[in-house]
Amino acid sequence: MARCLELARLGEYYVAPNPMVGAVLVADEDRIWSEGWHRQYGGPHAEVNCLMGAESRRAEVVSGSPATLFVSLEPCSHFGKTPPCADLIISKKDELNIRRVVVGSLDPNPKVAGGGIKKLRDAGIEVVTGVLEKECRHLNRRFICLHEKHRPYVILKWAQSADGYIGSPDQRVVISNPLTKQVVHKMRAENMSIMVGTNTALIDNPKLLNTHWAGRNPIRILLDRHRRVPLNYNIFSHDAETIVYSDNTEWQYILSDLARRNIHSVLVEGGATLLKNILSTGIYDEVHLEINPGLNLRGGIPAPVAECGFGSLFEEQTIENNILYTYVHV
Numbered sequence: 225m226a227r228c229l230e231l232a233r234l235g236e237y238y239v240a241p242n243p244m245v246g247a248v249l250v251a252d253e254d255r256i257w258s259e260g261w262h263r264q265y266g267g268p269h270a271e272v273n274c275l276m277g278a279e280s281r282r283a284e285v286v287s288g289s290p291a292t293l294f295v296s297l298e299p300c301s302h303f304g305k306t307p308p309c310a311d312l313i314i315s316k317k318d319e320l321n322i323r324r325v326v327v328g329s330l331d332p333n334p335k336v337a338g339g340g341i342k343k344l345r346d347a348g349i350e351v352v353t354g355v356l357e358k359e360c361r362h363l364n365r366r367f368i369c370l371h372e373k374h375r376p377y378v379i380l381k382w383a384q385s386a387d388g389y390i391g392s393p394d395q396r397v398v399i400s401n402p403l404t405k406q407v408v409h410k411m412r413a414e415n416m417s418i419m420v421g422t423n424t425a426l427i428d429n430p431k432l433l434n435t436h437w438a439g440r441n442p443i444r445i446l447l448d449r450h451r452r453v454p455l456n457y458n459i460f461s462h463d464a465e466t467i468v469y470s471d472n473t474e475w476q477y478i479l480s481d482l483a484r485r486n487i488h489s490v491l492v493e494g495g496a497t498l499l500k501n502i503l504s505t506g507i508y509d510e511v512h513l514e515i516n517p518g519l520n521l522r523g524g525i526p527a528p529v530a531e532c533g534f535g536s537l538f539e540e541q542t543i544e545n546n547i548l549y550t551y552v553h554v
C-alpha cells in the first residue's frame with residue numbers, strides 16, 4: 225500500500241479534480257508483478273494501467289499463483305469517463321488469478337461509496353479495507369472534502385514580518401525569499417484554484433500563475449465587490465482562467481459555487497481583510513504561515529490572528545532563514 229501511495233503521487237499535478245490513485249498487483253510469493261497509477265485527468269484509472277501491464281508479463285509469473293491487487297482507493301463501480309474498474313478486475317479474476325483486493329480508503333463519491341467493494345465481494349473476491357487508510361485519505365484530502373463536505377478544501381497562506389505585519393497599505397513589500405516563493409508555486413500547482421481580494425489585485429497586481437513548478441496554472445478567483453480591478457490588470461491575463469465574485473461574496477455561497485464547478489481546492493493568498501473574514505467564519509482546512517525573522521516593518525497591515533489559534537501545528541520547516549508553519553484546522 226505504501227508503494228501504491230508513491231505511485232499515486234506521480235499523478236499529483238495532472239489528475240485534479242480526480243483523486244490520485246496507485247495500484248500494485250502482487251503474486252508469486254509477494255513479488256510485484258505490475259504497477260499502475262492514474263496519470264492524467266480523463267485517462268485510464270490506476271487499476272486499468274496496472275492490470276494491462278500485468279498481461280504483458282504474464283509468462284514470467286508462475287501460472288496459477290494467487291494474486292493480490294492493492295489499490296489506494298476503492299475501485300470505481302460507475303461509468304464515468306472510463307468503464308468501472310470493479311468490472312475490469314472481475315473480468316480478469318480468472319485470467320490473472322486475482323483472489324484478493326486490498327483497499328486503502330473508501331471512495332466518498334456517492335456514485336461509488338462502497339459499491340465497488342460490494343461488486344468485488346459479490347463476485348467472490350476477498351476484499352480487505354482500511355490499510356494505511358489515514359495516509360490514503362490525507363493524500364486525497366481535497367477530493368474527499370469536495371465529496372464529503374460539498375465544498376473545496378481551503379488553504380490560507382500568507383507571509384509576515386518578525387513584528388507581525390504582512391505588508392504596507394500602499395506598496396509591495398517582499399517578505400519571502402526565492403526558495404519560499406518556489407514553495408508557493410508548488411502550492412499553486414497542488415491546488416485547483418487561487419483566490420485574492422480587491423486590494424491585493426490592485427496593489428500587488430499579481431499574475432497568480434505557476435511558473436516555478438511542474439503542472440498547471442490554478443484557476444484565479446477574484447473577490448471584488450465593487451468591481452474596482454481594471455480588466456487590463458495581470459489577474460485578467462490570458463494565461464489562465466479567472467472567476468470574479470462581485471454580487472455575492474458570502475463565503476458559504478462562494479464555496480458552494482466552486483464545488484458546483486467541480487473545483488476541489490482553493491489557495492487563499494490574501495490580503496489581510498479577506499484572510500481575516502475567512503478565519504472568522506471558521507470554514508478553512510489549513511493555514512500556511514511564513515515568517516521572516518530578520519525583517520521588522522515597524523508598522524503597516526497587521527497579520528491575521530485567530531483567538532484560539534489556527535489549528536494544530538502539522539509541520540515546521542526552515543528555508544533560507546524563513547520559517548514555514550503548517551497548521552491543520554479541525
Ligand SMILES: [Zn+2]
Binds near residue numbers: 269270299309310
Ligand atoms: Zn476506476
